[in-house]
Amino acid sequence: MVNLSTIHYAYIIIIVIIIVIITLKKDVILPCVLGIGIIGYIFTGDVLEAVQIIYKAIVVSGKEFIEVVVLIALVNAMSSALTDIGSDEIIIKPLKKLMVNKTMSFFVLGITMTMVSLFIWPTPAVVFIGALMVPVAVKSGVPPVWAAVVLCIFGNGVALSSDFILQVAPSITAKTANLASPLGIIKDCIPFWGVMSIVTITTAFILMRKDKSTEIVVNDKITETKELVQKQSIGPKVIAIATPLAFIIDIIFITRLGLIGPESTALIGGTAAIIMIISSIVHTDIKTSLGEVTKYVKSGFTFGISIFAPIIIIGAFFFLGSENTATAILGNGASGILTDIGIYAASKVPLSKYSVIGIQTAVSTLLGLSGSGFAGLPLVGTLANTFSTAIVIDKEKVAAFGQIITIWIGGGTIIPWSVVAAAGICKVEAYEVARKNFIPVTFGIVATVIMAIIIL
Template identity: 75%
Template sequence: MVNLGVIHYAYIIIILIITIIISMKKDVILPCILGIVVIGYIFTGSILIAVQIIYKAIVVSGKEFIEIVVVIALVNAMSSALNDLGADEIIIKPIRKLMINKTISFFVLGITVTLTSWFIWPTPAIVFIGALMVPAAIQSGLPPAWAAVVLCLFGNGVALSSDFVLQAAPSITSKTANLPNALGIIRKCLPFWGVMSIVTITIAFILMRRNKPTDVKVDEAIIEPKKSTQSNLTGKKIMAIATPCAFILDIVFIKKLDFIGSESTALIGGTASIIMIICSILNTNFKTSLSEVTKYVKNGFTFGINIFAPIIIIGAFFFLGSAGSAVDILGNGATGILSDIGVYAASKIPLSKYSVVGIQTAVSTLLGLSGSGFAGLPLVGTLANTFSTTINIDKEQIAAFGQIITIWIGGGTIIPWSVVAAAGICKVEPFDVAKKNIIPVTCGIVATVILALIIL
């Protein structure tokens, strides 16, 4: 039995304050740091330790994000090397033929990211596909911020919430729901996934079509590649063919060897590094490439850190809501504050079909606010198992419903620090992308909740 204490109410109040500040379009670094101090002091009773907790929280948050920072940095470095060589022009030439306007670009980019994400994982898929296809999409008229929206909604939403191929998400949900395998979750999530995806993408598309051209600020560096310093037609053609082939081979290995998450991201990042080195040598020579590769790597990491610096601080506060990271930050005896709130709410509300849907929605939303869609899945599965033993309700359906809501909120669509991969590739602000996603995702969630009330 979970009881709420001062720390839980303080955390809720701070989240509300941060939400209000975000709605006012102001930065939230300051309230996040102060929030960490407040929570740290309440938990420890010591100002000195609370001050130390600021550092610990930022370090924990940095560790959580470092993988994305590195892969973005390496892919950015590879992209610069391909650009200097001129190979990127050859790679995206056939794609440009498909992307004749922003409408077609919206769906071509989205479908490509979805299919790729099913096989390798959304983060590396977004970075890889975005680096190759976003310039062509922007040139066709798709605004950069909306290109980032497409990457997020299709990759972190449509693909990640279903996870039909790698099955990491349904496996976690099914295990904690005490189900024999993930197939039941996959089967029962289809109607929820379909409604959520169709409604969200449709609303996003309508909003994109209504986007005023005067509101679009395009970074010319995205659509205007630098001219190669040396005409090397053979090298261009070699790398234009080798680059997509290398990443297709990565996908084959990822599927064949069952790489999931960090393993697939590592393969993508390592491949990007090798391509960067080869491009540098082909564009200059081995001796000159010694300094060129250093330049690419430094610029890549500068770009990645520039995007992530504020996100790491903001994430540091919200990681207090997750059970695993809360222990790392606050110390032994800490629990996930958001998880506690969810369990408490579930224990205090009388159960019926309607209240179960409401509780699962509320809990999934709270868990998603941590910015990690997967962190909430164990509780989603556990609650589904509890509900099914208390009232007559389909355990697989309610678990699948919770999985869809949790991942769409926390997986990388409306939480600013979880959309940084797409925002970084498109060179726009993460908060701008998250704000554009809020209305489509909210409409999708409402439609999915209505469906759950009907079919459960």
């Protein structure tokens, strides 16, 4: 039995303050840092330790994000190298035949993102697809921020919430729901997944068409069209063919060997580094490339850190909500604050079909706010199993419903620090991407809740 204490109420109040500040379109670094200190003081009762906890939280958050920082840096470095030799223009030329306008680009980019994300993790898929296709989408009229929205919704939303191919998400949910196989979760999530995806995509598309506030910066690097000074050279053409081929081979290896998470990300990142080096040598020569590669790496990491610096600090506060990271930050005896709040709420509400849907929605939302969709799945499955023993209700459907909500919120759509990969590739602010995602995802969640009321 979980009882809420001062630390839980303080955390809720700070989250409300942060949400209000976000809605006012102001930065939230200051309240996040103060919030970490306040929670640290409540937990330890010592001012000195509370100050140390601020630093520990930022370090833990940095460790959680370093993999994506490095990946973005290497891909950015590769992109710069490809641009310098003109291979990027050669690569995207065939895609222009399909991505002829804003509407076509929206759906071609989105469908491609979904298909690739089903076979590899969305983060490497964002990098792979974004580096090659986002420039084409932008040139066809899709504003960079909406290109990032497409990558998030179709990758971290549509693909990740179902996870039909790799089946990591349904396996976690099924195991904690005391189910022998994830196949039941997969089957029962289809109606929820379909409604959530269709409503969210449709809403996002309508909002994009109506959005007149986002202007495409013609001089920005992402929309810049360079003259190919190496038109007569065979090198750029070979690199242009080898680059997508290399990533396709990566996808094959990832699928065949069952590489997921960090393993698939590492393969994509290593491939990007090799392509950068080869492109640099082709552009100059081996001796000159020694300095060129250093230049690309420096610019790549400068870009990566500039994107992630505020996200690391904001994430530091919200990682207090997850048990694993809360223990690393606060020390032994700490628990996931958001997890505690969810369990407490579930234990205090009388159970019926409608209250189960309400509790699962609320808990899934709270778990998603921690910025990690998968971290909340064990509790989602556990609650579904608990509900099914208390009242007559289909626990596979309840678990599938919770899985969809948790991953859509926490997997990388409306939490600013979970959309940084897409924001980085599209060279836009993560806050702005999360804001653009908020209304479509909210509409999708409302429609999914209605679907749950109908079929449960």
